[in-house]
Structure formats: C-alpha cells, structure tokens
Amino acid sequence: xxxxxxxxxxxxxxxxxxxxxxxxxxxxxxxxxxxxxxxxxxxxxxxxxxxxxxxxxxxxxxxxxxxxxxxxxxxxxxxxxxxxxxxxxxxxxxxxxxxxxxxxxxxxxxxxxxxxxxxxxxxxxxxxxxxxxxxxxxxxxxxxxxxxxxxxxxxxxxxxxxxxxxxxxxxxxxxxxxxxxxxxxxxxxxxxx
Amino acid sequence: xxxxxxxxxxxxxxxxxxxxxxxxxxxxxxxxxxxxxxxxxxxxxxxxxxxxxxxxxxxxxxxxxxxxxxxxxxxxxxxxxxxxxxxxxxxxxxxxxxxxxxxxxxxxxxxxxxxxxxxxxxxxxxxxxxxxxxxxxxxxxxxxxxxxxxxxxxxxxxxxxxxxxxxxxxxxxxxxxxxxxxxxxxxxxxxxxxxxxxxxxxxxxxxxxxxxxxxxxxxxxxxxxxxxxxxxxxxxxxxxxxxxxxxxx
Numbered sequence: 001x002x003x004x005x006x007x008x009x010x011x012x013x014x015x016x017x018x019x020x021x022x023x024x025x026x027x028x029x030x031x032x033x034x035x036x037x038x039x040x041x042x043x044x045x046x047x048x049x050x051x052x053x054x055x056x057x058x059x060x061x062x063x064x065x066x067x068x069x070x071x072x073x074x075x076x077x078x079x080x081x082x083x084x085x086x087x088x089x090x091x092x093x094x095x096x097x098x099x100x101x102x103x104x105x106x107x108x109x110x111x112x113x114x115x116x117x118x119x120x121x122x123x124x125x126x127x128x129x130x131x132x133x134x135x136x137x138x139x140x141x142x143x144x145x146x147x148x149x150x151x152x153x154x155x156x157x158x159x160x161x162x163x164x165x166x167x168x169x170x171x172x173x174x175x176x177x178x179x180x181x182x183x184x185x186x187x188x189x190x191x192x193x
Numbered sequence: 194x195x196x197x198x199x200x201x202x203x204x205x206x207x208x209x210x211x212x213x214x215x216x217x218x219x220x221x222x223x224x225x226x227x228x229x230x231x232x233x234x235x236x237x238x239x240x241x242x243x244x245x246x247x248x249x250x251x252x253x254x255x256x257x258x259x260x261x262x263x264x265x266x267x268x269x270x271x272x273x274x275x276x277x278x279x280x281x282x283x284x285x286x287x288x289x290x291x292x293x294x295x296x297x298x299x300x301x302x303x304x305x306x307x308x309x310x311x312x313x314x315x316x317x318x319x320x321x322x323x324x325x326x327x328x329x330x331x332x333x334x335x336x337x338x339x340x341x342x343x344x345x346x347x348x349x350x351x352x353x354x355x356x357x358x359x360x361x362x363x364x365x366x367x368x369x370x371x372x373x374x375x376x377x378x379x380x381x382x383x384x385x386x387x388x389x390x391x392x393x394x395x396x397x398x399x400x401x402x403x404x405x406x407x408x409x410x411x412x413x414x415x416x417x418x419x420x421x422x423x424x425x426x427x428x429x430x431x432x433x434x435x436x437x438x439x440x441x442x
Contacts, residue, residue: 036275043268048260055261065263072271102385137254156255181216188247 028088032079043072046089050096056153057100059142067103071096097168140190148183155180207234211241219248368429375436382439394439401435404428
C-alpha cells in the first residue's frame with residue numbers, strides 16, 4: 001500500500017515563464033552600456049530566481065551561490081549582445097542553465113558530488129523519513145541523481161519542454177522523458193517512505 | 194495489442210503492465226485502446242490510482258515551488274568581478290594570440306571567475322620577486338610579475354661565474370612558483386573549455402615546455418651563456434603568459 005503523497009504547499013510562486021518582475025528596458029540598455037547601477041537593479045530583480053534554479057540543478061546551496069555569481073558575471077559580459085528577441089528573464093534563465101551545465105564538468109563540482117547516478121539513486125530511494133507529516137520536496141530533489149534532477153527541475157519546476165531540455169542537455173526528447181519519469185518515481189519513493 | 198489486457202490477466206501483472214506503460218501514458222503517447230485500459234485499471238486498482246495521484250501531486254507541487262534566496266548578498270562579489278582589472282599579458286608572446294577565443298567583447302578580456310585569482314597571483318608573485326631582487330640589492334621590482342621575473346634574473350646574475358647557477362636557480366624558482374600556482378586554475382579551465390581548444394592549448398604548452406627543457410639542458414652545459422639564459426627567460430615568460438591567458442578564457 002502506498003502512502004499518499006502530501007506536500008506542504010503553503011508557499012507560492014509567480015507564474016511561469018516570467019517569475020521575476022519584468023526589468024525596465026532602460027536598465028537593460030544602460031547595463032549593456034556599462035552602467036553598474038542599472039545592472040545591480042537587474043541583479044536584485046532576478047537573483048532569487050537564478051539562485052533557485054542553481055540550487056535545484058546543483059543540489060548544493062554553496063555551489064549554487066558560486067554559480068549564481070558566475071551567471072551574473074556571464075550575463076554582464078553577454079549583455080551587449082542581448083537583442084531583446086526574447087524576454088530578458090527568459091534569456092537570463094537560459095544563460096543560467098548554460099552556466100550550471102558548464103559547471104558540472106568542472107573538477108570542483110565533480111568532487112563535490114562524487115556519487116554516481118546509481119549511488120545517488122540508492123540514496124534517494126533509501127532516504128529516511130524526514131518528518132512524517134512534513135515531506136521535504138526540495139531535499140528529495142537534491143537527492144536525485146544528477147541527470148534526473150536536471151531534467152526534473154527544468155521540466156517540472158521551470159517549465160521547459162522536452163525538446164528544449166534535449167537541446168540544452170544534449171539528449172533526445174525521449175531521453176528527457178525517461179529521466180523525468182525516473183525522477184518522479186524516485187521522488188515519490190522518497191517522499192512516501 | 195489489447196487482447197492481453199483483458200480482465201483475465203492476473204492483477205499483479207496488470208499493475209506491472211500499468212507501471213511499464215506509465216511514462217508513455219503520462220506523456221499521452223499511448224494509442225487510444227491502451228490508454229483506455231490504463232484508465233480502467235487505474236479506476237479498479239487502488240495502488241495504481243494512488244500512484245497516479247501521487248505523481249499528479251508531485252508535478253503540481255514542483256510547479257509552485259517558491260524561489261529561494263542566497264544566504265548572503267552576492268552583489269558585492271559579483272561587482273568585484275565586474276571590476277576586476279585585466280591581467281597584463283606579455284606583448285611579446287605570440288602563440289596564444291592565435292588561440293584567443295573569447296576576448297572580443299567591448300570590455301576587453303573576459304572577466305571570468307578566475308580573473309581575480311589570477312590577478313592576485315600576479316600580485317603575490319610580484320612581491321616574491323621583489324623580495325628576491327631586494328635580497329641581492331637589486332632595484333625595486335617592476336609593475337608586473339613578468340617584468341620582475343626578468344629583472345630578477347638579470348639583476349641577480351653576478352659577474353662571478355661561480356654564483357651564476359645559483360642566481361639562475363633562484364629566478365627559476367620564482368617562475369616555477371607562479372607556474373605551479375597557475376596550473377590549478379589552468380586545469381580547471383581546461384575542464385570547461387571545448388576539447389579542440391584544450392588540445393591546441395596543450396600542444397602549445399608542450400612546445401613551450403620543450404623549449405624550456407632544451408634551454409635548461411643547454412644552460413647546464415654552458416651556464417654563462419647570456420643567449421641561452423635569455424632563451425630560457427623567454428620560454429618561461431611565454432609559458433606564464435599562455436597560462437594567464439588560459440585562466441582568463
């Protein structure tokens with residue numbers, strides 16, 4: 001008999017895809033011209049969303065803070081090339097995903113998460129009950145194998161399609177679907193234990 | 194396809210079949226008949242019904258996860274990296290010029306995560322060089338580590354042949370210290386760069402390393418040769434310049 005999955009849902013989130021307030025176009029233009037004050041306003045408006053993406057994708061807050069800094073440095077460098085063909089937050093989000101995906105290749109990230117997918121899977125499945133009446137989805141997400149975690153975050157949390165995820169991660173849409181299903185089943189196992 | 198999905202199928206096997214087809218079912222990729230069987234089984238099986246409801250709840254909750262905030266204000270760190278000065282590179286160095294991949298922005302050399310570290314290394318090695326030079330009564334060090342290293346080698350080279358190998362060794366130690374410090378950063382950058390670029394960079398480093406080894410071998414046979422000493426200087430300087438450039442890619 002499966003226990004019913006109950007998750008505390010007292011928190012709320014803005015609707016996708018524009019999770020943060022739309023930046024003022026003047027700030028974008030000014031920042032692109034080198035105005036650091038304007039860029040700081042853009043940073044303040046978007047840092048939480050970028051950090052949230054980083055921490056969920058990487059599974060570690062410290063690493064996520066470093067990645068968040070990398071994202072905003074990278075965005076600063078790329079901003080002069082931003083042509084406004086997509087919403088700024090969408091573009092920023094894509095840069096953030098790329099930064100996170102590039103970090104996974106570094107030795108530091110590999111050292112920080114030395115468990116391979118199989119070990120991580122066992123970890124997620126065998127996770128002890130945290131609190132019987134307060135299931136922690138965030139912690140369960142962090143315990144997922146890296147591949148499944150990235151797809152779950154991008155699809156179920158961030159709202160990307162399988163085709164978009166496939167492009168970003170270099171996998172097929174079918175592979176993305178398989179990873180998503182695996183992630184959901186692992187999360188369910190962890191949260192209903 | 195549906196003949197094996199009749200009610201005569203053992204119940205446990207039905208659940209296994211349900212789970213096998215669950216991903217395709219949720220992705221709406223099943224044909225109508227199979228999907229209808231899934232619906233019927235779900236309605237008849239409490240276990241599988243619970244599974245579906247759990248997954249639905251999971252998807253629903255994931256979509257409304259709240260944003261999170263860093264534990265501290267990251268802006269000062271970001272700002273410091275935006276303001277990081279460009280590390281001076283040797284103008285004499287040519288191999289890396291053809292390898293530059295991302296320095297064309299209007300802000301000059303890309304300000305990346307290792308810029309500050311590389312700059313600090315330059316400062317530290319400058320100080321070390323200055324101390325080496327001062328210990329031998331040399332003039333104050335120049336503004337860059339590279340210049341200092343060259344100055345150190347020149348200034349510490351005495352007229353007496355007997356002391357010359359020791360002086361050269363001191364300068365080499367300074368070079369090696371900076372190279373060793375940069376090596377970690379370079380290795381990390383190699384892990385992030387594309388394989389083609391890394392292959393070219395490694396090849397250039399290997400060429401420079403061979404030049405260093407050849408110069409050192411020649412200097413062992415003729416320690417007093419200014420030409421060989423200069424050749425070694427240039428090779429070491431080229432290696433440092435390439436490593437600094439890689440650290441900024």
